[in-house]
Amino acid sequence: MPISFTLNGLSQALDLDSETPLIHALRNELQLHGAKLGCGLEQCGACVVLIDGEPAFACTARLGDLEGRRLETIEGLADGHGRLHPLQRAFIELNAMQCGYCSAGIIMRLKALLDDEPHPDRASIIGALDGHLCRCGAHPRILKAVERAIAIRQVDVP
Ligand code: FES
Ligand code: FES
CATH class of the missing domain: 1.10.150.120 ([2Fe-2S]-binding domain)
Structure with a gap:
């Protein structure tokens, strides 16, 4: 079953292993390269995204954690007219x-x-x-x- 969530305001579904690290799903599957992989251990903050409005480490979060939730990344921060935050x-x-x-x-x-x-x-x-x-x-x-x-x-x- 695909994992369904909201990504920067739009519905998204990914048919991947639910244990896939979120940072890999973002960068390799969705081609969203803003969040970076640094330490992989919740020690550097380079990977931080928002899940339901709260900061989360994409290096240790799993894709399956996103089911039914709201994910925000830097790519969605500008408003709908491309004006920067x-x-x-x-x-x-x-x-x-x-x-x-x-x-x-x-x-x-x-x-x-x-x-x-x-x-x-x-x-x-x-x-x-x-x-x-x-x-x-x-x-x-x-x-x-x-x-x-x-x-x-x-x-x-x-
Ligand atoms: S990559 Fe360093 S905190 Fe996630
Ligand atoms: S690590 Fe280079 S600008 Fe912060």
């Missing part, structure tokens, strides 16, 4: 990435944070990013980008 706009504006390997996971984590708490303080932002590694050392710019995204959202919620 405030987090994406702020990351570009403030150059908050270098190689970009960590960026999709971090942005999805931050999306969940801002959806729950539109005006988090700096401690909450740092806490949310605690499990995300950035080998390029972009964290200072990432923090500034989050604060910029919060400001953008105040005047322009997509």
Whole structure:
């Protein structure tokens, strides 16, 4: 039986082994390459996506976990007219990435944070990013980008 779920707002069904790691289903079957495979051990955050609005590690989640659930990835973050999410706009504006390997996971984590708490303080932002590694050392710019995204959202919620 195919595994059925919602992917970035659209119905999706995949006829694969339910034990297939979600990161492999995304990257190899669906050609969605935003989420990255890093450690494979829930230690780096490069693979983070949202399942039912909550951050989840696509490296350890299994495709079968998705049955009937709502999956969001970085590819679905722009609005229906291709306009980027405030987090994406702020990351570009403030150059908050270098190689970009960590960026999709971090942005999805931050999306969940801002959806729950539109005006988090700096401690909450740092806490949310605690499990995300950035080998390029972009964290200072990432923090500034989050604060910029919060400001953008105040005047322009997509
Ligand atoms: S690849 Fe999933 S947390 Fe590192
Ligand atoms: S921008 Fe390179 S790992 Fe974060």
